Amino acid sequence: xxxxxxxxxxxxxxxxxxxxxxxxxxxxxxxxxxxxxxxxxxxxxxxxxxxxxxxxxxxxxxxxxxxxxxxxxxxxxxxxxxxxxxxxxxxxxxxxxxxxxxxxxxxxxxxxxxxxxxxxxxxxxxxxxxxxxxxxxxxxxxxxxxxxxxxxxxxxxxxxxxxxxxxxxxxxxxxxxxxxxxxxxxxxxxxxxxxxxxxxxxxxxxxxxxxxxxxxxxxxxxxxxxxxxxxxxxxxxxxxxxxxxxxxxxxxxxxxxxxxxxxxxxxxxxxxxxxxxxxxxxxxxxxxxxxxxxxxxxxxxxxxxxxxxxxxxxxxxxxxxxxxxxxxxxxxxxxxxxxxxxxxxxxxxxxxxxxxxxxxxxxxxxxxxxxxxxxxxxxxxxxxxxxxxxxxxxxxxxxxxxxxxxxxxxxxxxxxxxxxxxxxxxxxxxxxxxxxxxxxxxxxxxxxxxxxxxxxxxxxxxxxxxxxxxxxxxxxxxxxxxxxxxxxxxxxxxxxxxxxxxxxxxxxxxxxxxxxxxxxxxxxxxxxxxxxxxxxxxxxxxxxxxxxxxxxxxxxxxxxxxxxxxxxxxxxxxxxxxxxxxxxxxxxxxxxxxxxxxxxxxxxxxxxxxxxxxxxxxxxxxxxxxxxxxxxxxxxxxxxxxxxxxxxxxxxxxxxxxxxxxxxxxxxxxxxxxxxxxxxxxxxxxxxxxxxxxxxxxxxxxxxx
Numbered sequence: 001x002x003x004x005x006x007x008x009x010x011x012x013x014x015x016x017x018x019x020x021x022x023x024x025x026x027x028x029x030x031x032x033x034x035x036x037x038x039x040x041x042x043x044x045x046x047x048x049x050x051x052x053x054x055x056x057x058x059x060x061x062x063x064x065x066x067x068x069x070x071x072x073x074x075x076x077x078x079x080x081x082x083x084x085x086x087x088x089x090x091x092x093x094x095x096x097x098x099x100x101x102x103x104x105x106x107x108x109x110x111x112x113x114x115x116x117x118x119x120x121x122x123x124x125x126x127x128x129x130x131x132x133x134x135x136x137x138x139x140x141x142x143x144x145x146x147x148x149x150x151x152x153x154x155x156x157x158x159x160x161x162x163x164x165x166x167x168x169x170x171x172x173x174x175x176x177x178x179x180x181x182x183x184x185x186x187x188x189x190x191x192x193x194x195x196x197x198x199x200x201x202x203x204x205x206x207x208x209x210x211x212x213x214x215x216x217x218x219x220x221x222x223x224x225x226x227x228x229x230x231x232x233x234x235x236x237x238x239x240x241x242x243x244x245x246x247x248x249x250x251x252x253x254x255x256x257x258x259x260x261x262x263x264x265x266x267x268x269x270x271x272x273x274x275x276x277x278x279x280x281x282x283x284x285x286x287x288x289x290x291x292x293x294x295x296x297x298x299x300x301x302x303x304x305x306x307x308x309x310x311x312x313x314x315x316x317x318x319x320x321x322x323x324x325x326x327x328x329x330x331x332x333x334x335x336x337x338x339x340x341x342x343x344x345x346x347x348x349x350x351x352x353x354x355x356x357x358x359x360x361x362x363x364x365x366x367x368x369x370x371x372x373x374x375x376x377x378x379x380x381x382x383x384x385x386x387x388x389x390x391x392x393x394x395x396x397x398x399x400x401x402x403x404x405x406x407x408x409x410x411x412x413x414x415x416x417x418x419x420x421x422x423x424x425x426x427x428x429x430x431x432x433x434x435x436x437x438x439x440x441x442x443x444x445x446x447x448x449x450x451x452x453x454x455x456x457x458x459x460x461x462x463x464x465x466x467x468x469x470x471x472x473x474x475x476x477x478x479x480x481x482x483x484x485x486x487x488x489x490x491x492x493x494x495x496x497x498x499x500x501x502x503x504x505x506x507x508x509x510x511x512x513x514x515x516x517x518x519x520x521x522x523x524x525x526x527x528x529x530x531x532x533x534x535x536x537x538x539x540x541x542x543x544x545x546x547x548x549x550x551x552x553x554x555x556x557x558x559x560x561x562x563x564x565x566x567x568x569x570x571x572x573x574x575x576x577x578x579x580x581x582x583x584x585x586x587x588x589x590x591x592x593x594x595x596x597x598x599x600x601x602x603x604x605x606x607x608x609x610x611x612x613x614x615x616x617x618x619x620x621x622x623x624x625x626x627x628x629x630x631x632x633x634x635x636x637x638x639x640x641x642x643x644x645x646x647x648x649x650x651x652x653x654x655x656x657x658x659x660x661x662x663x664x665x666x667x668x669x670x671x672x673x674x675x676x677x678x679x680x681x682x683x684x685x686x687x688x689x690x691x692x693x694x695x696x697x698x699x700x701x702x703x704x705x
Contacts (some may be wrong), residue, residue: 004703048317060412061481062312068479068490069556077509078498078519079552081490083308089306090493091297091521093342098273098298102176103303103342109131111318111344117167118348119362123356127348127364130167135174138258140268142694143175145261149229149252149543151206153179153269155276160199160207162186162214164352165324168233168254172208173328177296180271184279185329189673189680190289197224198281201529205229208254210236215251219243231257279330282469283679291528292469294331297635302472303339305494310463313480314370314438316343321435323366325350325357330444330681335473336370358431365433373446374682376439380450383428383457385614397424405456409483416459436460442467443681445560445583446486454639455483464488466560470537470544471495472522476558487557495520498543499550502564505575507549514563515545516550547575566686571603574658578686581605581661584653585646589615593671594646595689596661597697606700607661608693609642610670616642627639633666640668662704664694 059577068080072087080087097103107116115129130138143153145673151157159181163169176183184202186195193304199207205228209215215230216239229250236251244251252364271277277296281289309318322340324347326333340347345379348364349358361369387398415421423431429436436458442465452695454462466488467475475497478489478673491497499507507513523544527536538544549562563579570576578596585594585607593610611633619641620632643664671677677689690697 014295039375040559061318061479062132063479064484065479065484066555067553068482069558072496075513076498078496079491079556080496081309081493082556084489084493087518088306089495091301093300093304093307093339094178095342096343098300099177099271099275100277100299100338100341101174101268101270101296103300103338104132104136104174104177106138107341107344109344109346114318114344115346116341116479117170118346119167120351120360120363123351123359124603129346132344134173135167137176138171139174140265141258141261142171142254143179143181143261143268144264144266145257146175146181146206147179147258147266148260148264149206149257151181153181153266155180155182155271157181158202158204158279160184160186160202160204161209161329162195162207162218163210163233165326165328165333165349166210166233166352167349168208168210169328169610170347177271177277178268179266180275182268182278183277184291185281185327185330187327188679190281190283191676192217192221194281194283194289196221199224199289200226201291202279202446206231208233210234212240215240215577216243219247219249221327229606271296273300278331278334280329280334280469280565290533292331293525293528294472295525298472298522298524299331299335299338301494302335302467302474302492303342303523305463305492305520306335306474306477307339308493309477309490312462316340316345318344318346320345320368320437321364321366321644322368322370323350323357323361323364324345324348325354325360326370326372326702327680330443331469331473333370336368336440361433365435367435368438368440369432369436370440372443372682373441373450374444376441376446376450376454379428379431381455381612381614385618389616390619401425402456406452409452412481412483414455414461414483421459425459428457429459432458438463440465442473444683445488447587451485464493466558467518468546470524471518471546472524474522474544475516475518478557481547482555482557484555484557487553487559489557491518494522497550497558498639499552500543500545502549505549505562505564505567505577507562513561514553516546516547516548516558516560518546519543568598569600570598570658571601574656576605576659578605581650581655582684584649584655587643587649588645590619590642590645592616595671595684595686595693597690597693602701604658604662604704605660606663606665606704608665608667608689608696609646609647610667611642629668633668638664639664663700665693666691 043600045051063082068082070082072080091097095106097106104230111132113131113133116132116135117130120127159176161172161183172184183245203226208231210233215232227249231252231254233254241251273296275296276293277299278294279291281291283289350360387395401420405420437460439460439462445466451462463478465477467473473496474492476489477492495518498517499509500517501508502515519542547565548560549564551559551561551669553559562577566575566579567575576598581596582594585591590612591609592612595608596605598605620638647660673680677685679685
C-alpha cells in the first residue's frame, strides 16, 4: 500500500483530502479481499482521515546534519565532533566534576535528597526507594567498615564484587570511590577458570558477593588462595559457613561491615582524576580475560563526551528514571549510571530475573532505557509475529502507521502523541512503561530496520553508540535529531577518531576507510600486568586500535563496515572477513544466528545457521511442513529456502562469489553464553564454534569436494 504523497518534497504538507481519498480508494477497491464490508471500509477510511493528519512539530537540529564531524590538522585524517569548540576535547562533566566521587556528590546536591536507588521487595510489590542522602550514608558506613577490617584507602587496594545488579552493588562502588579503592567486578558467565585467573591476577583478598552460593563457588575453587574475606549481602547459609571455616576464609554479613563502619566513621579520602577507578575484565574469544584499567578521568571524560551530544537537545533531571538490568560488571551500564548520578536521576534495579524484567519495567515506568540490540530485536520480532497472526486489518493498520511515522521522521518531524501512538502503538509503548523518552543501545550493531521501527513505534529518541571497554564504553554516538540509520554517529566530544590503513584488506585512510582508532582522555590506562598486550592495543602515539573497520559517511558520521581481527585466507588466497558476511546474512528474516567458516586448505566457505524461532516455523507451516525445530532443520526444502534467502542478500550487498557460503548446516539450538559459544557480551566465540560444529563442517566440505 503506497500513497502518492510519499514522493512529495521534504517539508511539503499534503492536504487531508488526499489522505482520505487515497485510503478510501484502497479500502474500497480491496474490501472483499480484506474481508471488509462497505461500512467497515468507510469507517476505516474515516479513522484514516484523522490518523493520517500531518504531524505537527518540526524539530530543528542545532548543527548542520550534513557536516557532523570535521577533520583536524595533522595529516592523520582524524576527525572530531563539530560540537568540540575549536576542536578542543572535553574531560570533565558540568560542575567541574573530575571523579566518580565528585559526580555522585553533584547528584546529591542537584537531587535535593530525592530518591536515588529503587528495588522491589516482592514480585508484585511497588518499588521502594533510598534517597541520595541514604546512599551516601550507607557508602560512608560500608567504606569505613572496610577500613576497620584492614583495607587501605588508596588506589592500590583492589576490592572484588561478585553480584547481580542491586542496591548493595552501588553502595559498594560508592564506598570504593569515597576511599580511593579500586573495584574489580566478577560475573557468572566468565566461568570458574576465568574467575580463578582474575582473582589471582588482581590478588583479591576481599570479595563482596550477593548470595551464599557465589561464596561457595569461590571457596570450592582450589586454585584461589589469596582470598581471606568474603562479604555476603544476603543471609549466609550454614553450608557456606562450614566451608569457609574449612578453607580458613572469613565470611561476614554485609550489614555487619556497615555497622562496624557506622561505629567507627572515617573521613573520606577522595580519589584524584588519574587514580585507578576500576578494572573491567574483557572476556575475549580466546585466551584468558584481560583486565582493562580505567581511571576516574577515563570514565568521567566518557560521560562528558556523551553529555555534550545528548545535551544539545535534552537535559537529564532528578525526575528521570532508569531501569538497571545490564550487568554492572560491564562498563556500559557503569557509564550510564555515572552520568545519571551526576544529574541526580533515579535508578531502579530489576529483580534479577530476566523473565520478570517486563513486569519490573511496567512498574518502574522508566524514562531512559539503556539496552543492547538483542532485547530490542526480541521486541521487534514479537510485534511482527503478533501482526503476522492478527487479522489483515490490524496488519494493514500497523504497516500504514509505520510508513506514516517514518515519512514524518524523514521530514524532521517527531511526535509521540499522535493518534497513531494512541491507537496502534500504545500497547507497545506500555510494555516499556509508557514513559520512555530515550533508548540508548550499544555493544553490538542494531539493524537499520529495527532502529526505524523503534523510533516510530516507541515515539522516543533512539541513540546508537559505539565503543569498547578500553574506551570506557564510548567512542561515538548518534546525534539526537539525526534520524538516518546505518551508522554509529559522530565521535563523542572527549575523543578524536582516525582510520588507519589496513593494506591486507585494501582499506586506506586516504579513501576514508580503515581501522577505527580512538584517542582522548577516555582511553584506558592499559591491561593489568600485561604491557605486551597493552602495546598491541595502544600505539606509541596514544591511539587505541579497536580492530573494527570503519568509513566516514558524507555527513561525517562513522559507519562500521568490517572487522580486522577475524580475517583468514581461502586456498586461492582471497582474504575473508567472516563477520562482514554474517552481518549481511543476519538481515534475512529466516536467520536468527549465523557462523561463517573457512579454511586455508579449502576453496570455499560453509556456514551454520540457527533459524529464526518465529519466521522459520511460519515458513514451514506455509508449506505444509510440520515438526519441532530439530525436525524442521533437517528438512531439505526448508534448508534451500534459507540458503536462497541469504545468497540473494549477499548478491544484493555486492558480496563476491567467494564470500558466499556454498553449504549450510541448520542448527536447532541457539548459540548462547551457557553453551560456551557466545561471550558474556553475546559476541561469537569463533574457535569454540568451529570446534563445536567440527563434524558438520567436515561433512559439508566432504560433500563439496
